[in-house]
Amino acid sequence: MSQVKEIQTVEEWKAALESSSARPLVVFKHSTTCPVSANAYDEFNKFLKNNENADADFALVKVIESRPVSNQIAEDVAVKHESPQIILVKNKEKYWSATHWAITEAHMKAVMD
Template structure:
């Protein structure tokens, strides 16, 4: 399984964003109270479990618990906040994003491959 780490501070986000200059970064924004987000989170985890060698860093942001981080991400990569939301960042810029029911293992695989 590819490793995912939760980020909870602006400093952690800034470090992750800087890292995207040399390695792709996948950001999953998750609402812990939303059933649609729970489904998307399952799909995200399926991708992680089935693509152990994915060449990217993966981070999780819980949007309710870490609202300032979620807002900063939206500002830094110029993507309107939604949840659930997945954003692929390369060289500190949004490369691809999807929300809600568009977040599937198959969709992630197609983009990441």
């Protein structure tokens, strides 16, 4: 299964954003209290398990616990905050995003392939 780094500080986010110039970054914004987010998180994990060779870095942001990071992401990639939300960042810019029930393993695979 691909490794996922939990981002908890704005500094960690800035470093991850910077690294997206060299390698795509997939950010999953997760609300730990929301059943829809729990479903999307399961889909995210299925993608990670079934696509171990995906050419990207993967990050998790818990939006309640790390609100400043979540807000900074929304500002830096110009994507209105929602959760659950998945954002593919390339060259420090949003390439693709999806929210709620649109976050599925199949949708992620189609975008990543």
